Amino acid sequence: MTGDTHYDLETLAELAEGLLDDATAQRVRDHLVICDPCGEALADLAGVREVLAAMPVPAMPLGVAMRVDQALAAEAERRQDGALRLDEAPDWDRIMRDAPWETGLPWENEPAAPIEQAPADTPSFDTPRLVPLTSASSAAVNGVNGAAHNGSSVNGSGLTDSTRLNGAPYSATPPAAAAHSAEAADSTAENTTDKASAAEDDEAARPALGVVAADGTVVPAPRRRPTGRRRWLVPLSSAVAAAAVVIGGVAVGSNVLTAAGGQGPANEPGTVALPTPQQSPLLGDASGSGQEGTGFPVGESGYNYLDAELKGPLVEYFGSMPSWGTAADDEKLNRCVAKVSKAVGSKPIGIDRAYYNGNEATIMLFWHNKSQNSVQVRVVSPACKNLRKPGLATWN
Amino acid sequence: MNPQADNPPSSAGQATRSALSDAELLHRHIGGDPQAFSEIVRRHRDRMWAVALRTLGDADEAADAVQDAFVSAYRKAESFRGEAAVTTWLHRIVVNACLDRMRRKAVRPVADDELIEAAERDTPLPDHTGDREISLEVSAALKLLPADQRAALVLVDMMGYSVEDAAAVLSVPSGTVKSRCARGRAKLAPILSHLRNRSDLTRVSSAKGAELRDG
Numbered sequence: 001m002t003g004d005t006h007y008d009l010e011t012l013a014e015l016a017e018g019l020l021d022d023a024t025a026q027r028v029r030d031h032l033v034i035c036d037p038c039g040e041a042l043a044d045l046a047g048v049r050e051v052l053a054a055m056p057v058p059a060m061p062l063g064v065a066m067r068v069d070q071a072l073a074a075e076a077e078r079r080q081d082g083a084l085r086l087d088e089a090p091d092w093d094r095i096m097r098d099a100p101w102e103t104g105l106p107w108e109n110e111p112a113a114p115i116e117q118a119p120a121d122t123p124s125f126d127t128p129r130l131v132p133l134t135s136a137s138s139a140a141v142n143g144v145n146g147a148a149h150n151g152s153s154v155n156g157s158g159l160t161d162s163t164r165l166n167g168a169p170y171s172a173t174p175p176a177a178a179a180h181s182a183e184a185a186d187s188t189a190e191n192t193t194d195k196a197s198a199a200e201d202d203e204a205a206r207p208a209l210g211v212v213a214a215d216g217t218v219v220p221a222p223r224r225r226p227t228g229r230r231r232w233l234v235p236l237s238s239a240v241a242a243a244a245v246v247i248g249g250v251a252v253g254s255n256v257l258t259a260a261g262g263q264g265p266a267n268e269p270g271t272v273a274l275p276t277p278q279q280s281p282l283l284g285d286a287s288g289s290g291q292e293g294t295g296f297p298v299g300e301s302g303y304n305y306l307d308a309e310l311k312g313p314l315v316e317y318f319g320s321m322p323s324w325g326t327a328a329d330d331e332k333l334n335r336c337v338a339k340v341s342k343a344v345g346s347k348p349i350g351i352d353r354a355y356y357n358g359n360e361a362t363i364m365l366f367w368h369n370k371s372q373n374s375v376q377v378r379v380v381s382p383a384c385k386n387l388r389k390p391g392l393a394t395w396n
Numbered sequence: 397m398n399p400q401a402d403n404p405p406s407s408a409g410q411a412t413r414s415a416l417s418d419a420e421l422l423h424r425h426i427g428g429d430p431q432a433f434s435e436i437v438r439r440h441r442d443r444m445w446a447v448a449l450r451t452l453g454d455a456d457e458a459a460d461a462v463q464d465a466f467v468s469a470y471r472k473a474e475s476f477r478g479e480a481a482v483t484t485w486l487h488r489i490v491v492n493a494c495l496d497r498m499r500r501k502a503v504r505p506v507a508d509d510e511l512i513e514a515a516e517r518d519t520p521l522p523d524h525t526g527d528r529e530i531s532l533e534v535s536a537a538l539k540l541l542p543a544d545q546r547a548a549l550v551l552v553d554m555m556g557y558s559v560e561d562a563a564a565v566l567s568v569p570s571g572t573v574k575s576r577c578a579r580g581r582a583k584l585a586p587i588l589s590h591l592r593n594r595s596d597l598t599r600v601s602s603a604k605g606a607e608l609r610d611g
Contacts, residue, residue, distance in 0.1 A: 009585050013578035019571070044585040051591050052553035052584075055534055056527070060445035064459045068437060071463050075470050076430055 006035060012042050298333075304355040305363060310377050312393030318350035318365055333362065336384035340364055344376060344390075361387050368392055418482035426473050433470055440483060441466075443555070444490045450550045451494040453539045458494075465493040480564055487565040491547055498543045530591055537587045545580035548573050553581075 007015075007028055014020050015028050032038050060068075303317070333353070341347055341364075350365040356379045368374040373395045379388035413421060413435045424432035444465065448458035469489050476485050538546050544566075551562035552573065559577075563570040 009582035010579055013582040013585075014575070016581075017574040017578045019574055019578060041585070044589045045581050047591075048581045048584045048588050049553050051530075051534060051588050052549060053556065055450070055531060055554055057442065057446045057555075058449060060441045060462070061455075061459075064445065064462065065441060067459060068441065068463050068466050069434070071467050072433065072437065072470055075467055076433075080430075 006038050006041075007031060009041055009045065012038065013045050016042065016045055298351040298353070300353040302354055303352070304358060305361070305379075306357065307388070310356075310363070310379065310388070310391065310393055312375070313396045314350075314365060314375060314377070314393050315396035318352065332382070332384075336362065336380060337364065339384060340378050340380060341366075344378070349375065356387050359387060365393075370395075419478060422473055422476055422482055425470075433473070436482065436486075437466055440486055443483075444486060447487060447490055447550060447555060448494050450535070450538065450554055451491065451543075451547055452497060453535045457497055461493040461497050462490060465490040468493065484561065484564045487551070488567065491551070491565055495543055495547060533591065534588065537584055540587070541580050541583055545576045545583070548576035549580045549584075552577050 011020070011024075011028060015025055018025075020028065032042065299318070301317070305317075309317070333351075337348060337351060344366045346366050348364045348366055350363075352363045354363055355361055356363065360382055361379050362382070364378040364380065366376040366378070368376040375393050375395050377388075377391050377393045379386065381387050413424075413429075413431060416424070416432075416435075418436060418439070421432045421436050425436070441462070444462055445458065448461045448465070449455060452458045452461060465486075469486055476482065480488075538549070541549070547566060548562060551557045551565060552559060557565070559570050559573050563573045566573060
C-alpha cells in the first residue's frame with residue numbers, strides 16, 4: 001500500500017477502533033468508498049478478529065492443574081507453620097562472626113606459642129590453633145595452584161567423591177608429611193565447594209572434622225563459610241605444616257581445615273593474620289611483616305564480581321584472606337598494585353585476582369575510612385587500566 | 397493460622413463455598429479458610445491458563461507463569477482491595493507474570509518487513525490445514541508481536557473481554573488498549589489473511605473472491 005493512494009493497515013485498524021479524529025476518519029471513509037484494495041484490507045483486519053476469536057479456549061491440562069494445586073498446598077503449609085518455620089538456612093557467617101577462628105584470636109584463651117619455639121621441621125604445638133594457611137614450600141604450593149588453574153576438570157563437581165576418598169589416607173599420614181597433602185586437599189576441596197553446591201547438602205551428615213594437634217588431641221574444626229568462592233593464593237612465606245586432617249574416622253568432606261605452623265606477621269607471632277576490620281594487616285603492621293615490606297594480601301578467587309557486590313559489604317569476599325603475600329610470581333601485578341597504591345595514597349587491604357562483569361580483573365581494596373567502615377574499591381584490568389570508576393563500598 | 401469459628405467444617409463448607417462469590421472466598425482465604433483459595437482456582441484456572449498460554453505461546457512457560465501467578469495471588473490476597481473484580485485482579489497477576497517472563501527472555505521486537513517475510517515463509521499449504529495447524533499458526537503469529545500488543549489482543553480479541561475490562565487488567569487507559577489492539581491487528585492481518593479466507597470456505601461466501609484477490 002503506498003501512502004498517497006491507499007491507507008496503511010494501521011490507519012485502517014485505528015479507524016475501526018474509532019481512534020482517528022473526525023476529519024481523518026471522514027477522509028478515510030471517503031477513500032474506502034472508492035478504493036477496493038483498502039476495503040479488502042479493512043476486511044482483512046476484521047478477519048484477524050474473527051480468526052482470533054475462533055481459537056478454541058484450551059482447558060488447563062490436568063498436569064498443570066495438579067502442579068498448581070501442589071504449589072498452593074505447599075504454600076498453605078508454609079502459611080500454617082507461620083513464624084515457626086525457617087525459610088532459609090541459618091546465616092552462618094553472622095552467627096560465627098565472633099568465633100575465634102573468625103576473629104583471629106587464639107582459641108580458648110590459650111597463650112599463643114611464639115613462633116620461634118616451633119622448630120622449623122618438627123612442629124609441636126601444645127594447643128591446636130588456626131593459623132594462616134601457609135606453605136611448606138612455595139614450589140609445592142605453586143604446583144597446587146597451577147594444577148587448579150590449568151586443569152579446569154579439577155573444578156568438576158564430580159570431584160567431591162574423589163576428594164573424599166583421597167582424604168582417608170591423610171589421617172594416617174604423619175603430621176609433618178601430611179602438610180602438602182592436606183593443603184592439596186584443602187585447595188581441591190575448596191574448589192569443589194565452589195562448584196559443587198551439592199556438597200553442602202552433605203553438611204549435616206558429614207562426620208565431624210577435626211584438627212589433630214601434635215599431642216594427638218583432636219579439636220573439632222569449625223565450619224567453613226558456606227560461600228566457598230575463594231581460592232587464595234598461598235602466601236609465599238615459608239612455613240611448616242603442623243597438623244594433619246582427621247576425618248571422623250571415615251572420609252574427608254569438602255570442609256577440610258588445615259592447621260599449619262608458620263610465621264605470621266612478625267609482631268603477632270602465631271596468631272591468625274586474617275584481615276578483619278578489627279585487625280587490619282595494614283594498620284597492624286604495614287611494613288614489618290610480609291616480604292620486604294611489600295606484602296599485601298593477595299588472592300585469586302576467580303570469582304566474577306558484579307557492580308552491586310562491589311558496593312559491599314566486602315568482608316565476605318576479602319575478609320578471610322589467609323595471610324600476607326606478594327604476588328612475587330607476577331611482577332606486572334606488583335607494579336600495578338604499587339601504581340594504584342600510589343594513586344590512592346595507601347596500601348591495599350585486599351587484592352583479588354578475579355573477574356569483573358566477566359572480564360579478567362584485579363580487585364583492590366583500600367581503607368577509605370576505617371571508622372566509618374568504608375573501603376575504596378579499584379577494579380583494574382590485567383594491563384592495570386581502570387575497568388570501573390573507583391568507588392566506595394562498605395566493609396561489613 | 398487460627399481456625400475460625402465461623403468456618404464450617406469441610407463437607408458442609410464445600411457446598412457453602414461453591415455458593416460464595418469470588419470476593420467472599422477471598423475474604424475467607426484471608427481469614428484462614430484453607431479451602432477457599434482452592435475454590436477460586438477451580439473456578440478460574442481454565443481462563444487463566446488460556447490467557448497465559450496465548451500470551452506466552454508456550455505450554456511450559458505458561459504452566460510456570462500460571463503457577464507463579466496463583467502462588468503470588470495466594471500470598472498477596474490481603475492486597476486485594478475490592479476496587480476491582482477478583483477475576484480482574486487474578487487476570488492482572490497472570491498477565492503480569494507472563495509479561496515478566498517475556499521481558500526476562502527479552503523478546504526482540506520484530507520489524508514489519510520481517511513479519512511479512514515470516515508470513516510468506518510460514519504460509520502452509522492450503523489443503524491440510526486443520527484446526528490444530530491454524531491454532532499453531534495463530535500462536536506463531538502472535539509471538540511476532542510486541543508483548544503489550546499481544547497481551548491486549550489476547551484479552552480483547554481472543555478472550556472476548558471488553559476494552560474496559562482489558563484496560564483494568566492491564567492497568568492502562570482504554571484508549572491505550574484500543575491502540576495496541578489496532579496496531580497488533582495491523583501486523584497480524586497480512587499473516588493471517590489466508591486463514592480467514594480458508595475459514596470463509598467453510599463458513600461463508602466468497603472463496604472465489606478471496607482467491608481472485610490473493611492472486
